[in-house]
Amino acid sequence: MLKLICSNLFQRPTRTGVSILAVSLGVVLVLVSVGLSYGQLTDNANRMRRIGGDFMFQPPNASFFFALNSGTLPIRFREVINKVEGVQEATPVLAKFIGDKFHLIYGIDKESFARVNETLRFVSGRHFEAPNEAIIDTNYARSRHLKVGDRLELLNHPFTVVGVYEEGTASRVMIPLATLQELNGTPDKVTTFFIRAKEKRALDTVYQRLKERFKDYTITRTADLQEIMTANTPVFKQFVAAVVFISVAISFLIILLAMYTTITERTREIGILKSLGASRSFIVQLILRESLLICGAGVVLGFVLAAIAIKLILTAFPSMPVNITASWRLFAAGMALFGGILGALYPALKAAHLDPVKALGYE
Amino acid sequence: MSKSKTVDIVQKKDPVVVEDIQMTYRVGKVDVRAVRGVSLTVKAGEFVAIMGPSGCGKSTLLHVIGGLLRPTSGRIFIDGVDIASISDAERTEIRRRKMGFVFQRFNLLPTLTALDNIELARQIQGNGHVRNHQTTEEILGLLGIADKMHHKPSELSGGEQQRVAIARSVVSRPAILLADEPTGNLDTDNSQMVLQMLQDLNVKYGQTIVMITHDPEAASTASRIIEMRDGRILNRVQNLFYAMEQKRV
Incomplete structure (x- = not known):
């Protein structure tokens, strides 16, 4: 046959x-x-999870796509979150989608980010110190042929690449939070907080406390991000x-x-x-x-x-x-x-x- | 199978027994009575030619005997089983196990080689799960076309195609070989060769053959000739020369 x-x-x-x-x-x-x-x-979820926070704090009814709700959360929440029992640190992140380059950049607070994050590894250079300095991941550096010392234009603003880190954590490009807030026209506003708990075994308790303290806000366990994103992502x-x-x-x-x-x-x-x-x-x-x-x-x-x-x-x-x-x-x-x-x-x-x-x- | 059919098997020992077959077609709004009460018996090892002009109902009769058509009324026993009263699937089964067909237009599958045409028939008839080139090649050799076994039908002459078709029809040793105008598309030489081949199959191997033809010369190669007109049998003639040939062989 x-x-x-x-x-x-x-x-x-x-x-x-x-x-x-x-x-x-x-x-x-x-x-x-x-x-x-x-x-x-999945890439977004993995990157966010690797930031190191146990929870993500977002405005009520916020989207998991940061680009859809860039800079709506007052930064003063950080102090209030940090006072919740069991919370070690809350680090603010302002995310901005760059359409022409098709990726997100993060504005981060270097100090608090370092207290939450454990995976950021520099392969060359250092962390940013000045407002016009940027750090990029290896993928971004490879694909755009960038290295430490090169100039990089973001949001019509010149930056100097001062460090290259291993890809897989946060966004492909990160700049100082204050700089991005200014360029975005949203001073004192952030997109989200990544919250790290003091003890991993007390995650449920801390989660409940955060939910009680911030009733209308969206608090998500980062471990559940991928599942939640694929299940709840609009369309x-x-x-x-x-x-x-x-x-x-x-x-x-x-x-x-x-x-x-x-x-x-x-x-x-x-x-x-x-x-x-x-x-x-x-x-x-x-x-x-x-x-x-x-x-x-x-x-x-x-x-x-x-x-x-x-x-x-x-x-x-x-x-x-x-x-x-x-x-x-x-x-x-x-x-x-x-x-x-x-x-x-x-x-x-x-x-x-x-x-x-x-x-x-x-x- | 029902009890009555079991009784029939005992009673009808001949390979083909046709009892009062009627076949009516509906063409537009007109009923055409192609076969009108035909009865005949074909004994094992017989070579019967059904002869008549176009439209006399001989092809319809052959299709009914071959289980390709269900008659309007009457009974047809193939090795004792009334195929007029069984399902399509059961008729297909009988066709697969008991019958081989040779057609006027050869009807070889055009995309397959001669060998593959025969092998496919063998597979369908249930004996070809394991390819047995030896037997197929032997048959092709007997029919004088061993060197053409890897040719496609389009690369063969009409006579060669018909020989492949004959090889295909007998590869599984069917009880009855039904030939529908097997020389209708052939020139004189090839016609004689094909008729000789059918005669050899009948005389040397005892193959029961029912052949339809409109050609008296072709019919004369059979052991018995049945003449049809207007859906009815007109004459039944025993071919005495054939009996002499059988004796000679």
């Missing part, structure tokens, strides 16, 4: 190629779009559902069209198979396996094209995080195969129920 399937596929190389390409585009769509958005979410689920739906629809429609055309063209051959005694299940299997082969090839091509697409995207936007997990790959492959089988089902059943005599007489 495999020989027959393969010979049929090679009989119409253009149609087979186009079908494979179309299925692969569905796979690319899922992998790239979900990979990028999921990557952004993430809907976005993924839409992308998956489009992907399945592409596979479904392409395979439906290809297989329908195939069985129409091969009506006589189906009649021949029936005259040889091929059962309905044999015919159904033949069509389904053929579509599975197309979809399988489409999935493989999709993986390759997605890898190329991501490489191109990362070349254009080196700091853009992409996270395509094995489960997402499996899911994308499964959806393409599911769409393909669904699309092949009607033509397969139609072929299986063809009248053998009419099929043999088909011109």
Whole structure:
């Protein structure tokens, strides 16, 4: 049966190629779009978690996307938070999204940040000391060919790169909090506080105290950030559902069209198979396996094209995080195969129920 | 299978027993009575030619015997099983196990080689899970086309294609070989070769054959000739020369 399937596929190389390409585009769509958005979410969550705070303090109904609520929280909250029993330190962060460079910069208070954070490691240079000094992570330095001593323009303001730290903590670029507040036009305002508890075993208690003290404010455990972000991020689920739906629809429609055309063209051959005694299940299997082969090839091509697409995207936007997990790959492959089988089902059943005599007489 | 069918199996020992078959088609708003009360029996090892002009109902009769069509009424026993009263799936099963077909237009799968056409038939008929090139190649050798086994139908002449089709139809040793105008698309030389091949299969291997033809010369190669007109059997003639040939072999 495999020989027959393969010979049929090679009989119409253009149609087979186009079908494979179309299925692969569905796979690319899922992998790239979900990979990028999921990557952004997980990367943000990981960076925030690695700042070292046990909790994040945000205004009421705040978004986890800092860019959406930049600088709305008065800095004076810091003193009040620090007075809550069990809190060791609250460090303020003002986040600003730079659209043209597609990344966030953080304005941080160096001293309190150091008391909360344990992961910031400089690979060269030092921490900023003057208002116009900036520190950048290794990814940013590599992708923009920057090193200590280079000039860097942010928000139409010149900075000097004074230190490069290992990527993975906070944002890719950090400048003094006061400078960013001034450039942002939000003096004395911050986006969030990262709060470190004195003892890890008392996290629940401290969390309850913070919740009681700041009833209307958003307090989040940083350990839960990734889960909360993927679950509650506006439109993430809907976005993924839409992308998956489009992907399945592409596979479904392409395979439906290809297989329908195939069985129409091969009506006589189906009649021949029936005259040889091929059962309905044999015919159904033949069509389904053929579509599975197309979809399988489409999935493989999709993986390759997605890898190329991501490489191109990362070349254009080196700091853009992409996270395509094995489960997402499996899911994308499964959806393409599911769409393909669904699309092949009607033509397969139609072929299986063809009248053998009419099929043999088909011109 | 029902009890009555079991009784039929005991009673109907011949490979093909047709009892009062009627076949009516609906063409537009008109009923066309293609077969009108045909009864016949084909004994094991017989080579029967059903002859008649176009539209006499011979092809319909062959399709009914082959289980490709269900008759409007009547009974057809294939090795004792009434295939007019069983399901499509059961008819397919009977077709797979008991029958081989040879068609006027050869009906080889165009994307497969001669060898693969035969192997596929073997696989469908349940004997080809393990490829057995030896047997297939032997059959192709017997039919004189061993050197063409890796050719696709488009690379073969009509006569060669029909020989591959014959090889395909007998590869699983069916009880009945049904040939539908097997020489209809062939020139004289190739027609004679194919008819000789069918005769050899019948005489040397005892293959039961039912052949449809409109050509009296082709029909004369069979052991018995049944003449049809207007959906009915007109004549049944025993070919005495054939009996002499059988004796000679």
